[in-house]
Amino acid sequence: MFTPYEPPIEPLTGVWKEDKAKVIRLAEMPTKASRFLQHAHTVETLYNKGAPEALTSKGFPQRKGLSREVHGELYPLARFAGLHYQGSDDVWISWKNGNQSYDATVEDLRPGPQISSPYLEVTTLQDEEDAERIKELNVAGEVGFFSHELPEVADHRRRVRNLRGVLEKKSKIEYEPGTSLLVYTDEYRFRSSVWGGPSPRIDQPYDFGEVLEDLKQALVGFDAVFVFSKRAIYCRLSGGLVVLYDGD
CATH class of the missing domain: 1.20.58 (Methane Monooxygenase Hydroxylase; Chain G, domain 1)
Structure with missing residues (x-):
């Protein structure tokens, strides 16, 4: 009940x-x-x-x-x-x-x-660009975006880069035995629109999983590493193996 x-x-x-x-x-x-x-x-x-x-x-x-x-x-x-x-x-x-x-x-x-894992360490892929967008959103009520790529594609590429940087940094820190690292992508904070065609196809599990695969030797200090959004777990590194989920 x-x-x-x-x-x-x-x-x-x-x-x-x-x-x-x-x-x-x-x-x-x-x-x-x-x-x-x-x-x-x-x-x-x-x-x-x-x-x-x-x-x-x-x-x-x-x-x-x-x-x-x-x-x-x-x-x-x-x-x-x-x-x-x-x-x-x-x-x-x-x-x-x-x-x-x-x-x-x-x-x-x-x-x-x-x-x-008895311990959880949490980090996000937010960066200064996200912070500036929030400031702009608070003032103007909307956020302008100018790029030769579609906003979703550019944001995703940035998050993949940020994931690599975050994992490299975390891999150099000593954590309690039995710690899992949770990486929250938070890519649904801003709503965007695509005019004149379908939304782009982005494979978050594969792209984030590639980063885990590249850095898995450096991340052996963690029980597991999860990359996820508010909607889905994209991938997991545990026991030396990278597992991809279905994503959204």
Whole structure:
């Protein structure tokens, strides 16, 4: 039977300097995979309502303070919880604030043998170009894009380059044994239109998988590496093998 998500929110004072620690404690609360998307949304809502820096003068949300962690870690964890853990009630995820060598811990209580990494490290393929587009979107309400390629193709090529750079950087860091690296592509943040022809065919699993194949020797320190979007897991590196999924 479905029960609504009702996190135990401590009484808030309306003074962000006092309430910030309470919201962070809520964000770190162990949460079922089935409720993690609602959990992330709750944390974002409390931040946007309470933090004076959360919104622009026009009322648009900014990626500052706790909002960076919400969009860079909590929402990717929520998408992964739905895709990989299939929104299970028996998988508990705890986000961790701070500079430790992982972003979340996992307790997998599903029956039968499970192969779940106890630690999750989260990163995204967002870069300065994405940040500039968000600024433009907040001011103008739309984003202009000028390129000899279709926007989707140019963005995809950029994300493939970013994936290589991110993995090369992460491969040089020592993580806790039993850590999986989650790489969130976030390519659906901006809606684009194609005029005069069909949308381009982009093979995300193959292109991202090629990068994993090239760098798999450098990534042996991870239990697994997943590349995924809000809609699908594209590919996975584990046990020295790269597995491609169907994608979108």
